Amino acid sequence: MTEKTNTPLVQKIAILGAESSGKSQLADALAHHYQTVWVPEYLREFVEKNGRVPQESDQLHIAQVQLQQEQHLLDKAHHWLFCDTTPLMTALYSRFYFKQVDAELQRLEQMHNYALTLVTAPDFPWIADGLQRESPEVRQRIHEDLVDTLDARGIPFVLVEGSLQQRLEQVKFTLDFLS
Numbered sequence: 648m649t650e651k652t653n654t655p656l657v658q659k660i661a662i663l664g665a666e667s668s669g670k671s672q673l674a675d676a677l678a679h680h681y682q683t684v685w686v687p688e689y690l691r692e693f694v695e696k697n698g699r700v701p702q703e704s705d706q707l708h709i710a711q712v713q714l715q716q717e718q719h720l721l722d723k724a725h726h727w728l729f730c731d732t733t734p735l736m737t738a739l740y741s742r743f744y745f746k747q748v749d750a751e752l753q754r755l756e757q758m759h760n761y762a763l764t765l766v767t768a769p770d771f772p773w774i775a776d777g778l779q780r781e782s783p784e785v786r787q788r789i790h791e792d793l794v795d796t797l798d799a800r801g802i803p804f805v806l807v808e809g810s811l812q813q814r815l816e817q818v819k820f821t822l823d824f825l826s
Contacts, residue, residue, distance in 0.1 A: 657724045658825065659717065661733045661759070663797075663804070664767030665789035666781065667774050669811065673767060674731040676815050681822075684720050685729040689713045690737075703745040707752045710734035714755065727822070735759055739792055743785075762825060764804040765818060766793060 660677070664670045671688065678685035689712045693701060701709055717730055738756035741748045748756070769790045773783040797804050805821050807814040 657721055657726060657728050658762035659721075659728045659730055659760070660822075661730050661735075661761040661764045662767065663732060663736055663764060663793060665769055665786040665793065667771060667783075667786055668767040668769045668790070669771045669814065670731050670767050672811055673765070673807065673814050673818070674729040676811055677727070677729045677818060680815065680819070681725070681727050681729075683725040683727050683729070684723045686713070686717050686720050686731055688731045689716060690732070703741065703747075703749075706737055706741045706745070707749045707755075710737040710752050710755050713737070726826075730761070733759065733761070735796070736793070739789065739796060743789060743792065759800070759802055763821065764797065764802055766790075766797070766804045766806050767814070768806055768808040770808055 662670045662674050662677075671691075674685040674687075690701065690709055693705070693709055693712075713730075713732060713734060717728065721728055734752060734755040738748045738752050741752065769783075769786045773786055794804075794806075805817065807817045809817075
């Protein structure tokens with residue numbers, strides 16, 4: 648006989664957005680509020696560890712490690728797992744910088760299996776961050792490409808705007824409907 652548990656299913660929340668748009672701050676604030684964990688963006692670790700921006704040949708690896716970290720943290724999450732980026736963003740940046748996407752990365756980006764997708768508006772002040780951030784103009788272009796991509800793929804999303812506290816309130820309101 649199988650024993651039934653009352654453990655709630657963990658739902659993954661994708662937090663997407665262009666550079667310097669507050670994804671990490673929001674993921675951290677949400678995890679703190681909901682007493683759970685969040686998945687940091689592996690790209691930041693990659694750049695720090697390698698002392699360089701990724702090349703085209705690094706893109707698939709970055710997306711794979713991001714997904715591995717999601718999988719690893721699922722067991723530690725409580726109800727929600729907030730994911731600071733997904734392979735969709737890695738593919739989007741690949742298209743922007745390299746004008747193409749590896750076939751396996753394309754497959755990974757299509758597996759967008761999140762209970763909710765949040766998009767952080769580029770309304771925070773743009774701040775240079777070493778090697779990772781290019782310019783406010785690139786940030787705006789990536790934001791537009793992201794919204795167009797989500798619309799084209801029929802992926803519903805919530806655009807969060809304003810201060811960190813305003814964004815937190817917007818997400819809390821939305822998650823109340825998913826609970």
